[in-house]
Amino acid sequence: MQITVTTQPLENVPAGALIVPVFEGKSETRFGAAKLTEAGEVSGKPGEFTLLHHPDAVKADRVLLAGAGKPEKFEPAELRKLAGAAVRHLKSKSVKTIALAFDSEFAGEEFVAAAAEGALLGDYEPDRYKTGNDKKTVDSFALVAGRDGAAQSAERGRILAEAQNFARGLVTEPANRMTPANMADAARAMASEYGLNCEVLDREQMAQLGMGALLGVAQGSAEPPVLIVIRYRPAQPASDAHLGLVGKGVTFDTGGISIKPSEGMEKMKYDMAGGAAMIGAMRALAQLKPAIAVTAYIPCVENMPGSRAQRPGDIVAAMSGKTIEVINTDAEGRLILADALVYARRQGCTHLVDAATLTGAIVVALGHLQVGLFSNNDEMRDRVLAASKSEGERMWPMPLDDDYKEYLKSAFADLSNVGGRWGGAITAAYFLKEFAEETPWVHLDIAGTAWLDEGKPYLAKGPTGLPVRTLVRVAMNW
Numbered sequence: 145m146q147i148t149v150t151t152q153p154l155e156n157v158p159a160g161a162l163i164v165p166v167f168e169g170k171s172e173t174r175f176g177a178a179k180l181t182e183a184g185e186v187s188g189k190p191g192e193f194t195l196l197h198h199p200d201a202v203k204a205d206r207v208l209l210a211g212a213g214k215p216e217k218f219e220p221a222e223l224r225k226l227a228g229a230a231v232r233h234l235k236s237k238s239v240k241t242i243a244l245a246f247d248s249e250f251a252g253e254e255f256v257a258a259a260a261e262g263a264l265l266g267d268y269e270p271d272r273y274k275t276g277n278d279k280k281t282v283d284s285f286a287l288v289a290g291r292d293g294a295a296q297s298a299e300r301g302r303i304l305a306e307a308q309n310f311a312r313g314l315v316t317e318p319a320n321r322m323t324p325a326n327m328a329d330a331a332r333a334m335a336s337e338y339g340l341n342c343e344v345l346d347r348e349q350m351a352q353l354g355m356g357a358l359l360g361v362a363q364g365s366a367e368p369p370v371l372i373v374i375r376y377r378p379a380q381p382a383s384d385a386h387l388g389l390v391g392k393g394v395t396f397d398t399g400g401i402s403i404k405p406s407e408g409m410e411k412m413k414y415d416m417a418g419g420a421a422m423i424g425a426m427r428a429l430a431q432l433k434p435a436i437a438v439t440a441y442i443p444c445v446e447n448m449p450g451s452r453a454q455r456p457g458d459i460v461a462a463m464s465g466k467t468i469e470v471i472n473t474d475a476e477g478r479l480i481l482a483d484a485l486v487y488a489r490r491q492g493c494t495h496l497v498d499a500a501t502l503t504g505a506i507v508v509a510l511g512h513l514q515v516g517l518f519s520n521n522d523e524m525r526d527r528v529l530a531a532s533k534s535e536g537e538r539m540w541p542m543p544l545d546d547d548y549k550e551y552l553k554s555a556f557a558d559l560s561n562v563g564g565r566w567g568g569a570i571t572a573a574y575f576l577k578e579f580a581e582e583t584p585w586v587h588l589d590i591a592g593t594a595w596l597d598e599g600k601p602y603l604a605k606g607p608t609g610l611p612v613r614t615l616v617r618v619a620m621n622w
């Protein structure tokens with residue numbers, strides 16, 4: 145789908161359909177809609193769509209009146225959803241060319257970018273393995289925003305949404321087509337396309353570095369592990385800060401010897417969504433060029449049971465030297481992240497953000513609406529929260545008090561890899577904190593938000609691509 149910006153007057157814009165937001169309490173009488181408004185059929189409630197054929201006084205073939213809700217509650221996040229839902233609605237009716245009218249009150253930079261994002265995100269379908277030739281596609285989406293700088297905002301939105309869709313594409317791939325080696329290939333290809341440096345560490349290199357926690361998880365699988373490193377360096381750095389983005393890349397999580405129930409296990413192909421988000425974020429950053437050095441670290445493994453698999457009770461040593469008793473082999477994400485966090489710090493990262501589908505417990509705590517956010521540093525936490533707010537990727541701060549450490553006690557090693565029944569998302573985060581140590585760090589538990597079990601009007605079922613936009617904004621705002 146091509147995103148364009150036009151300054152033509154609304155009535156002259158050629159399109160299969162022109163989307164016009166309608167607000168509650170502001171009655172729409174243009175396009176021949178007066179009677180529908182009077183009859184209460186067009187009220188402006190969010191999600192309400194009214195398709196007018198051969199509308200009055202405009203060139204477009206159709207006008208889609210799109211409920212936008214109350215004007216005082218209308219933020220970029222609402223327009224993003226509106227644009228996405230409208231694209232999905234019109235696509236189902238085989239409309240090929242779409243335009244969106246902006247209300248002059250809501251046409252600033254953030255609104256223009258959000259509209260472009262919403263259209264591209266709504267257009268994405270995880271259907272690459274469906275072979276029918278009945279797939280519907282939209283050719284173009286025109287933003288009718290007669291304002292200086294609109295083209296630039298639309299371009300930023302396009303870069304962000306395409307990066308987010310790129311991440312969604314990686315997560316959509318099933319585990320037989322997205323092994324750790326495949327993930328490394330995808331990262332290398334992206335990096336060479338966008339001029340980033342990419343290095344892939346193999347099992348032997350990781351063994352040399354002492355990454356015993358990561359390698360313990362990997363040893364049960366025939367698929368060799370990798371640690372993907374993608375580097376972006378600014379031409380003129382604004383500071384000495386170096387942001388490390390660490391993403392969990394478990395290409396399939398069976399649970400290992402502590403095997404998961406078979407029901408729903410197919411979903412565990414999305415256990416690399418944190419890693420995919422980091423690759424997506426780097427793709428956007430390569431184009432948007434922030435003034436801060438950013439390096440992504442993506443440990444990739446497949447968590448399998450088998451004769452070589454690690455056993456409950458095994459003790460491994462992480463790269464930092466800390467020893468870990470593996471009580472549950474299904475708590476593997478924290479093990480691979482421990483080594484990646486230590487490696488990122490040794491490589492000079494001064495600030496860290498990790499994203500991981502880490503715990504079922506975060507889904508119990510926050511449902512599918514909010515990312516669980518944990519941090520060892522208030523300033524870093526506030527940076528990420530501010531970015532997430534601007535991007536409409538909701539995140540909720542969770543506690544990490546020191547006495548949670550007691551939950552991770554092991555009789556035989558420095559730490560246990562599980563903390564018992566209660567506070568599972570917190571003890572998982574606390575485990576990571578033991579490896580972030582003093583480096584300002586934020587952990588994002590995206591287990592509940594990286595995947596939609598049911599599609600939304602504005603987004604297809606499957607991977608959401610969270611938190612790509614927040615990560616990019618953290619770097620851009622540095």
Ligand code: BES
Pocket residue numbers: 397399415472474475476477501502503504505562563568591592
């Ligand atoms: N990948 C899972 C977490 C997960 C659960 C992601 C549901 C998405 C949806 C993780 O590796 C895991 O298995 N965690 C365990 C930890 C437990 C053994 C302490 C969990 O949450 O049950």
Ligand code: ZN
Pocket residue numbers: 397399473474475476477
């Ligand atoms: Zn697991």
Ligand code: ZN
Pocket residue numbers: 394397415474476477501502
């Ligand atoms: Zn997992």
